[in-house]
Amino acid sequence: MKFKEMLKIELRKDENFPKNFLNILPRGYQELNHIAILNLKPELRIYANQIAKSMHEILPSLKAIWHRSGEIQGKFRQPQGLAHLWGDPKSEIILTENHVRYKFDFTKIMFAKGNVTERRILPTRIKEGETIIDMFAGIGYFSLGMARTKKPKKIYSIEWNPEAYNYLCENIRLNHVDSIITPIFGDCKEKIVELKENNICADRIIMGLLPAPVDAISSALSVINNNGGVIVYEGVEGKESTELFREFSEIANREGFLTSLIERRIVKIYKPHLYHVVIEILVKKKELF
Ligand SMILES: C[S@@+](CC[C@H](N)C(=O)[O-])C[C@H]1O[C@@H](n2cnc3c(N)ncnc32)[C@H](O)[C@@H]1O
Structure with a gap:
């Protein structure tokens, strides 16, 4: 089942989550080393913690969930507006890709x-x-x-x-x-x-x-x-x-x-x-x- 559908099912159980917002839930998220980075529509942001809690229920292998509200910006091409929602708050990781190890802090350094x-x-x-x-x-x-x-x-x-x-x-x-x-x-x-x-x-x-x-x-x-x-x-x-x-x-x-x-x-x-x-x-x- 697709991520958005699973999230909808989980959030329907949450009495405090407005059901008219179920359709504007995100279709996906970025994942770095079992850390999910979500980008929510502005209307959903006050429910970010509830969404993260439901996400953790449906994806138990996640170690942490973050929200990113901004784009990659500035002369240093840095990600903007990262906020920790759930799990391990450590933001420095070592990611292995194509046999190369990249150490970086994903709140300060972009990694596309x-x-x-x-x-x-x-x-x-x-x-x-x-x-x-x-x-x-x-x-x-x-x-x-x-x-x-x-x-x-x-x-x-x-x-x-x-x-x-x-x-x-x-x-x-x-x-x-x-x-x-x-x-x-x-x-x-x-x-x-x-x-x-x-x-x-x-x-x-x-x-x-x-x-x-x-x-x-x-x-x-x-x-x-x-x-x-x-x-x-x-x-x-x-x-x-x-x-x-x-x-x-x-x-x-x-x-x-x-x-x-x-x-x-x-x-x-x-x-x-x-x-x-x-x-x-x-x-x-x-x-x-
Ligand atoms: C983020 S990387 C681009 C990433 C790569 N193209 C990718 O898509 O994975 C660009 C880097 O160039 C650096 N940069 C931009 N202008 C520069 C300059 N004039 N001299 C040295 N570094 C510069 C930024 O700080 C940034 O770290």
């Missing part, structure tokens, strides 16, 4: 379960001996998986949120990839200048940030290998759209680069008719062609 396939595929695309720069590394969403393949020579993982950076450092140790990943704290646009000053350039650059980090394209191009390289760029666009690639190419052309699209992957639905998309672009200085 919907990106699981991309976290698995992206590391399979890298080539032996590559030097990689992960410009928006977070807690190591992509860096850790890439490093675990043992293929890259070096990954420079840049993150400017101190809390995410601390988890990135901890996750590097937890996954035993200290010899491959160098974590760097700060704004990626500034840190790329420093990498360049130290004669470091990249065969591949990961630009995993939403909305699309248009303002960081020039920085990425400035540190790409002289023989060219691959930029993995994220954004939101229509299912068949080529807008993301067009916008990227326009900037790259202005900076003296030619571009060709290697692959386009749809990560997940973002909003009705809009998709979270990843494109892999080969970039080369015009004079190399």
